[in-house]
Amino acid sequence: MKGPDPKDSETRPPQNCPVIRRRVLLIVLGLAIMVFIVYPMLYSLRISFYDWNIINPETSSWVGLDNYQEMLSDSIFQRAVLNTLIYTAITRARTAIEIWGTEEVLRAAVRQGTRRSSGLEDRIWGRS
Numbered sequence: 005m006k007g008p009d010p011k012d013s014e015t016r017p018p019q020n021c022p023v024i025r026r027r028v029l030l031i032v033l034g035l036a037i038m039v040f041i042v043y044p045m046l047y048s049l050r051i052s053f054y055d056w057n058i059i060n061p062e063t064s065s066w067v068g069l070d071n072y073q074e075m076l077s078d079s080i081f082q083r084a085v086l087n088t089l090i091y092t093a094i095t096r097a098r099t100a101i102e103i104w105g106t107e108e109v110l111r112a113a114v115r116q117g118t119r120r121s122s123g124l125e126d127r128i129w130g131r132s
Contacts, residue, residue, distance in 0.1 A: 054064040075081050
């Protein structure tokens with residue numbers, strides 16, 4: 005007859021751990037999640053509806069959905085979302101990839117070059 009597996013006792017809380025202690029730990033964890041995750045997310049959502057002035061927040065003005073309208077109409081943002089969706093579809097595909105579109109569209113997408121505009125590569129290699 006084999007004794008208990010030592011790995012099991014390392015991962016499980018001891019049987020004599022009081023219920024109150026477990027509850028306190030869960031409350032502390034819940035508060036930490038609220039403070040460090042939920043509150044910043046809600047605050048970010050709130051300020052997204054303002055023309056936010058980070059130096060003097062009291063002077064920020066309400067713009068409603070204008071920030072989202074501007075973002076969604078930006079061609080750079082649209083291209084970034086498209087690239088993200090394509091990358092995600094390709095890297096998450098398990099067995100096959102389905103491409104919906106005409107052959108002409110696919111060929112145009114493959115031919116389209118990537119244009120880098122940050123200038124980081126030039127600065128690294130010392131080009132002007």
